[in-house]
Amino acid sequence: MRIEELPVDERVKRVIIERGIEELYPPQAKALKSGVLDGKNLVLAIPTASGKTLVSEIVMANKLLREGGKAVYLVPLKALAEEKYREFKAWEVLGLRVAATTGDYDSTDEWLGRYDIIIATSEKFDSLLRHGSNWIRDIKLVVADEVHLIGSYDRGATLEMILSHMLDRAQILALSATVGNAEELAEWLNAELVVSDWRPVELKKGVFHLGELVWEDGKRERYPENWESLAIDAVKRGKQALVFVNTRRSAEKEAVSLSSKVARLLTKPETRQLKELADSLEENPTNEKLKKAIRGGVAFHHAGLSRTERTMIEDAFREGLIKVITATPTLSAGINLPAFRVIIRDTKRYAGFGWTDIPVLEIQQMMGRAGRPKYDRVGEAIVVARTEDPKKLMEKYIHGKPEKLFSMLANEQAFRSQVLALITNFGVSNFRELIGFLEKTFYFHQRKDTSSIEYKAKDIVYFLIENEFVDMDMNDRFIALPFGKRTSQLYIDPLTAKRFKDAFPKLERNPNPFGIFQLIASTPDMATLNARRREMEDYLDLAYEFEEKLYTNIPYYEDYRFQTFLGEIKTAKILLDWINEVPEARIYETYSIDPGDLYRILELADWLMYSLIELYKLFEPEKDVLNYLRDLHLRLRHGVREELLELVRLPNIGRKRARALYNAGFRTQEDIMRAKVRDLLEVEGIGMKVVEGLFRHFGVEMPKGAKKGSKKAERVRKGTLDDFLK
DNA sequence: GATACGGATTTATAGACAGCATGTC
């Protein structure tokens, strides 16, 4: 079907044609003929990269131009929100304003009301719904990307709930990978269903076993015995490969191992560029290995890497400079990074209680990364059989059907906060109404029965009443209490809130960083760290050393909480090191964690520290304690000792610059205000830009005529700054 | 008695969303 023939607004067609697209892919055409353009709900289950995004763009733009209102585009990852934001920006030529909102950006505020297309993570949108902004009622269309995540254990319930909320209030377009029960999903959403396995780049799938590569059609090829030859072969043919493994360590090991072989296939300029790239990386233990691999044209990719390294690797791979990436599942569902050949080394993974098969759905998502549109005619996805029976793998992952989706609403933790939100934020005022709402969910649609979830809901309501999140009046009507309402808006688990509340009396008597950090680390919202066997004794000793600083008792060895407790102590110690200005590299080494892990811990601790303070405010806070907590929060955010608190409040001054300034004798804001620019510039990490920012912050006017730009202006400004700050 | 070696045993294992008010080196 040609774009020209589409029954949509002319302006929409024009934008798409200008993009160079004239013809729709078959599944796209089928989708657009399903009735979505007339406002019907649609479940679109087609492979990645077969044009789901374009369909949603057409539907969104057309709808907004014709009817006005807003469209919300839901994504599972922040990185995807950014990616979509860049793509959708193109629609601004038609006057459609695009905004992305995740936890990194703005919050509830009404500012989103000025936008037409709003991209948000599911959790963020859930949070927006809870805050009840005015513009919510203008939403005419909700696009749910990767809707199969409704079956994910920890995050599925959120997606299910927001769709339940929006079901009768807006048109729904659900984009899904191929799943076992797409019909069931479509029925629930009262939607048309379009399923297809058509791809713009043909996908060849096969299984590799001891040098023999068997394609799905039975054709065979011989290779050297080791699976690495598959990656090397791709590089020899001028292509790239993506290797999926199941542990970080494997990713690193295989990357280094492959790099020595790939290195021989590189051109001189490539080797030079790769060396430059490797040299530009920061020094830390993980990056040592990464540098080694990169010099040979290979990189590993996992969540331990910092944001900088990750994007650097992704960009270099897209450019074709890096030939092979070995990755954990970070890359399977995240940003769009296709390769000619996808090699799946592992089909099992360790899941807390043992080894489990990776679901067909996930393996197929990985395989879907094979084939670069515009570059490759076909893409190849190969599952490696190392210990498994190759026939079984072929049957299960190549010819087999993906699993059915199951509602995860009954997941205790998720359900607990959802029930609280229903009562405190969504006006559910008695138990009957609560059950009434649950009947709109996928859970109910799938089970046709609420008895077991009713039982759970009851338990949760008792828990909420007992802990003063909500109350019940004489007529069994729910009353939202401030504690409950705030908990729900802070988006923390009620259990976290309860733990905080219970600790307040002790905290008030004895506020101290270690105790507070252990408290934060003990909540279900914090990332868990495991104390390694040989570290256990050290952390136990540490716990006893700090015993009177803790707000909890040290569990006995036999206690089931013992292991997790030591993990909490480890986490608390890391945070303590952080605010005592221990260098990052030392932290990575001491605790054997990666940059990405530290970042994650700090991010969570920051959020939870804020939440702790907000909740403390509800319980007749003592002023001194409140200020103490606020200072500690600032220290945590910037990773500084107390003496730097004043400096760190200045713009563009963080951990390193504040320390440098302090050591150079600038200990207060006053010191800096009085300092000579020349002296400030002497300090490491302080340049003209930073000084300029300080200048502005102190409210000293920029001298006229000394605006940015010409060299002359620069000179003038430099000359006058001193005078102003003397 | 110290050290080097090699086989046996033990250990550890993926990822990443949320508040709020603005900017690290």
Place this chain on the structure above:
DNA sequence: CTATAAATCCGTATC
């Protein structure tokens, strides 16, 4: 609980 590789332990050989 299905695996696998690295780290560590431990006994033996060697100097």
